[in-house]
Amino acid sequence: TDGKIVVDAQGKELKFFDVQDGFGLVLLRQAGIKTAILSARSSPAVAARAEDLKIDKICQDAYPKSDVYARLIREFGLMDEKVCFVADDLPDLAVLKRVGLAVAVSNAVAEVKKAAHYITACRGGDGAVREVVELILKAQGKWKNILARTG
Template sequence: MLPKLVITDIDGVWTDGGMYYTADGDVMKRFSVKDGWGVIFLRELGIPVAIMTGENTQIVQKRADKLKIKYCYLGVKDKVAQARELCRELDISLDEVAFIGDDLNDLPLLRLVGYSASPANTPGYVKREVKYVTAAHGGYGAFREFVEKLLEDNGVLEDTVSKFL
């Protein structure tokens, strides 16, 4: 069954987890444009995407805005509580949610959702807790691969992709 909501962490999933600093002390993040297609595919199917990240940086908000992601939560300390609140708002259960995360702060939510995943370069103790581990590393298309796996498992990947050819 397709999820009714897809939640994603950012650092270590959409980025390589690195923090890049300019000489002036500004922080930069590197995103893969491949992951944007995952959002587009989900939007085509009417499945909302929510970003939940512990970081509180406008870089992530700017990426969310560019991709027209309505639900973007920055500085999240308790992802389970935030996910439950969003599920109440959308009138769905955590069983109807897919989540991709990569580290300790993601584990509680990874354990509760209907479908969980992590990137290839995630620590082993996280990988052991999820249903799917991407071949891609975080920052190199892991989110898109996760979305494509969801769509493939539900028999809608080819039809969805063909709409953009």
């Protein structure tokens, strides 16, 4: 997401999601790549969006994220070097330093950008996830098949 939280007059939390980011996550699933959301907060809106996109695992109230991440990769049977993690703020740093592809969104805090292997051109919640998805799928040689299937 873009990191913004909108609260209506009744105290209900609203979030905005980028459609192209969402479709990127669908493309990952179709390519056989597992996806997960690790959030230090809990949000019904994020849970609903994750379910809609068929995200493999959503971990909310994930703090410290490094502990939740360790359980998650054991569950998925993955090694750190096979994981891409997209980050924006300080609670992400411990995980960012472990993974094979550490990504900071362009509006991430300076410390996260410094720890990243790649900094997106797009802001978080505004195409950054899609940018990373395309980078991964192209690197794995899967992008041409996706284009052939969709176009």
